[in-house]
Amino acid sequence: MFQLDLKSRASIYEQIVDNIKELIIADVLSAEEKLPSVRELSKTLTVNPNTIQKAYRELEYQGFIYTVSGLGTFVSAAADKEVDAKRVGEVTEELKRSIRELRFLGLPQEQVSMLLKDLLEERGDLG
Amino acid sequence: MIKVQNVDKTFDGFQALHNLDLNVKKGSIYGLVGTNGAGKTTLIKHVTGILKQDEGSIFIEDAPVYENLEIKQRMGYIPDDLYFFASYNLKESAGFYKSIYPRWSSERYAQMVKQFELDEKRKLSRFSKGMQKQAAFILTMSSMPDYLILDEPIDGLDPIIRKLVWKYVVEDVAEREMTVLVSSHNLREMEGICDSIGILNKGKMMIERDLDELKSDIHKIQVAFRDPKEDPYAGLNVLHRESRGTVDLLIIRNRKELVEKIISESNPVVFDLLPLSLEEIFIYELGGGDSEIEGIIF
Numbered sequence: 001m002f003q004l005d006l007k008s009r010a011s012i013y014e015q016i017v018d019n020i021k022e023l024i025i026a027d028v029l030s031a032e033e034k035l036p037s038v039r040e041l042s043k044t045l046t047v048n049p050n051t052i053q054k055a056y057r058e059l060e061y062q063g064f065i066y067t068v069s070g071l072g073t074f075v076s077a078a079a080d081k082e083v084d085a086k087r088v089g090e091v092t093e094e095l096k097r098s099i100r101e102l103r104f105l106g107l108p109q110e111q112v113s114m115l116l117k118d119l120l121e122e123r124g125d126l127g
Numbered sequence: 128m129i130k131v132q133n134v135d136k137t138f139d140g141f142q143a144l145h146n147l148d149l150n151v152k153k154g155s156i157y158g159l160v161g162t163n164g165a166g167k168t169t170l171i172k173h174v175t176g177i178l179k180q181d182e183g184s185i186f187i188e189d190a191p192v193y194e195n196l197e198i199k200q201r202m203g204y205i206p207d208d209l210y211f212f213a214s215y216n217l218k219e220s221a222g223f224y225k226s227i228y229p230r231w232s233s234e235r236y237a238q239m240v241k242q243f244e245l246d247e248k249r250k251l252s253r254f255s256k257g258m259q260k261q262a263a264f265i266l267t268m269s270s271m272p273d274y275l276i277l278d279e280p281i282d283g284l285d286p287i288i289r290k291l292v293w294k295y296v297v298e299d300v301a302e303r304e305m306t307v308l309v310s311s312h313n314l315r316e317m318e319g320i321c322d323s324i325g326i327l328n329k330g331k332m333m334i335e336r337d338l339d340e341l342k343s344d345i346h347k348i349q350v351a352f353r354d355p356k357e358d359p360y361a362g363l364n365v366l367h368r369e370s371r372g373t374v375d376l377l378i379i380r381n382r383k384e385l386v387e388k389i390i391s392e393s394n395p396v397v398f399d400l401l402p403l404s405l406e407e408i409f410i411y412e413l414g415g416g417d418s419e420i421e422g423i424i425f
Contacts, residue, residue, distance in 0.1 A: 006319050009402050013339050039301040046294050048156050049301040050322040054339070 001036070004045060012047055016055035024064050024075055031077040035065060062087075128153050129174060129274065129308060134183035136169060136330075143169045145330045147183070151323070154304035156296070158317040158338075160405075161327030162413055167310040168207060170327065171278050174308060175204045187274060200229055203272030205263050207279045211251040217262050218247040221269070228270035236269035242291065257283045261292075268295050275299070277309040281316060293320055318405040328413055342402050345380045345411075350390055351397040359393040366411065378403070378411060 002019040004012060023029045035041075038056065042049040056073060059065045062084060067073045102112050131149035135142070143166050151157040161167050172178045173185055176192040176199060185192050192198055211220060217240065225231040240247055243261050245254075251262055260283055267275070275296065281289045297320070299305040311317050317324070324341060326334040334341065345366075351374045352359060360368075360377065363386060367378040374397060379386055383400065390398055403411070 004319075006315065009404060011339055011342055011402065012319060042301045043294070043298055046290065046297050048297060048320055048322050050155060051339075 001041070001044065004047065013051050013055050013058075016045075016047070016052060017058050020055070020059055021062075021064055029075050031075050033075045035073040035075065037072060128186075128188060129306065130184075130186045131170070131174065132184050132186075134170075134173060134180045134185060136173065136178065136181050143330050144173070144180070147327075147330065147332050148335070149174075149325055149332060150335065151306055151308055153306050154300060155323055156300060156307040156309065156321045157323045157325065158321035159308060159310040159325050159327060160312070160314060160317060160409060161310075165327040166330040167327055168278055169330075171204075171206075171276055171308070171310060175199075175202065175276050198274075200227075201273040202276065203267035203270055203274070204276045205260075205267050205278065205280055207282070209259050209263050211259070211262070213252055214250065216248050216250050217245060217265070220251060220262070220266055221247075224266050224270055230271040232269050232271050235271070236265065239265040239269065239295075243288070257285065257288070260284055261288060264292055264295075268299070271299075271303075273303070273305060275305055275307045275309075277307070279311055280309060281311065281313060289316070296320070314406040314409055315404070324405065326409065326412060333412060338405070341408065342405070343383065345378065345403050345408060346383060346386055347401045347403055347407070348377050348379060348386060348390070349397065349399040349401075350375050350377070350395050352393055353396050356393050359390065359395075362389050 002023065004015050004019075006012075008015065010018070020029070020035070029035070035056075036044070038049050038052045041047070042052050045052075056065065056067070060067060060073075063076055065073050066076050099112060102115075103109070129149065129151040131147060134144050134147045136144040147166075147170065149159075149170065159167050159170070169178070173180055174187075174192065176185075176195060179193050187195075187198050187202075190198060212223070215223070221236055225233070243265060245258060245261060245265070251259060254262060260280070264280070281292065284292065296305075296307060300307060309317070309321070318338065321338055324334070324336060324338050325332055350359075360379075364380045365377055366380055369376045386400060
C-alpha cells in the first residue's frame with residue numbers, strides 16, 4: 001500500500017497517518033472503501049500493531065476514517081470531515097511559504113496565480 | 128503483563144540493580160536500552176526467573192516469576208550467549224523443546240525451518256554464530272510463547288533474516304497479543320519496532336515511556352532572528368544551546384506547540400523544528416553531562 005522510511009525523522013506513527021491521509025486525499029482510497037485491518041497492515045508493513053492502532057485512532061479523530069465494530073475501518077466521505085482549524089492554519093502557512101519562495105525565485109506574480117488557478121481547477125470537483 | 132517493582136540486586140558488593148521498576152503491558156513490544164554494563168542482561172535474567180532479586184518483586188500476570196513453572200512454560204527467552212546441547216542437531220533440539228513446552232507447534236517449526244533454510248541434520252555446534260541465533264529463534268517461536276524475552280536478538284544477523292525475525296514477532300503480537308521485552312543497542316531498529324522504551328543507566332530505570340510520547344517531548348530546533356530579542360527562548364526548557372554564526376541550534380524539552388508559539392513571537396527568519404531520533408535522545412540523556420561526549424554529538 002505504501003512504504004515507510006525508517007531513516008526519516010518522522011515517527012512510524014506519523015508516517016502511517018500521513019501516508020493514509022495522502023492516499024485518501026488523492027482518491028486512491030475512495031470514500032466508504034475498507035481499510036486493511038490493524039493485524040493485516042501490521043503484518044504487511046512489519047510494524048508494531050499498537051502503532052497502527054494508534055495511527056488509525058488519530059485518523060479517526062481527524063475524521064478521515066471511521067470504524068464500525070465487527071465490520072472494520074472505512075474511509076469517510078469528504079463531506080463528513082470536520083474542518084480542523086489548526087491544520088488549516090498550518091497548511092495555509094506552508095502554502096504562504098512556498099508562494100514566497102516562488103516569488104523569490106523570480107516567478108512573476110501572474111504565473112504564480114496561474115499555477116494556483118490550474119491547481120484549483122484540476123481538483124475543482126472536490127470543491 | 129510484566130511488573131518489576133523496587134528490585135535491588137548486589138553481586139559481591141557490586142550493586143547491579145538499584146530500586147528498579149519496569150512495566151510491560153500485555154501485547155506491547157518494549158525496548159530496553161542502556162549503555163554497556165547498565166544492567167540490561169541482569170534485569171532480563173530476573174524477569175525470566177533465572178536470578179532471584181535481593182529486594183523487591185517481579186510479577187508476571189500477578190504471580191511471582193521465580194521458580195514459577197506455569198509462567199515459564201509460556202515464556203520464550205533467547206539469551207545473548209546461546210546454549211545448545213553439544214551433540215544435538217536442530218531436529219533433536221526440537222524434540223527436546225517439544226517435551227518441555229506444552230504449546231509446541233510442529234507446524235510452525237516445519238514452516239520456519241523451511242523459511243530460514245537451515246539444515247536440520249547438521250550439528251548446532253557446527254552452525255555459524257548467526258545460524259545458531261536463527262536456530263534459537265525457530266525453537267523459541269515454535270514453543271508459541273505468551274512472553275518473548277530477547278537479549279540482543281538481531282546481533283550478528285543479516286538484514287534479510289532480521290526482517291524475517293521481526294515479521295514473526297510482529298505477527299504473534301498482532302495475532303495472539305504476545306508480550307515482548309527486547310534489549311538492543313541498535314536503536315534505529317528499536318525505534319521501528321517498539322511502542323515503549325525503557326532507558327537503563329547504572330542499574331536504575333532513567334526513563335520509561337511510550338516511544339511516541341518520549342519523542343514528542345524533545346526537539347532540536349534551528350533558528351535565526353533578524354533583530355534578536357534579549358532572550359527569545361524565555362519560557363522554554365533549553366537543554367543545550369549552541370550558536371553557529373547567526374543561527375542558533377538548540378535542544379528543547381517542551382511540546383512542539385509551545386516551542387512554535389514562543390519562537391514565532393520573536394519573528395524568526397529561519398525556524399526549523401525537528402524531532403530527535405531515539406539515538407539522539409539516548410546519547411543526550413546518557414552522555415549529555417560529559418563535555419567531551421557532548422562534542423561528538425552536536
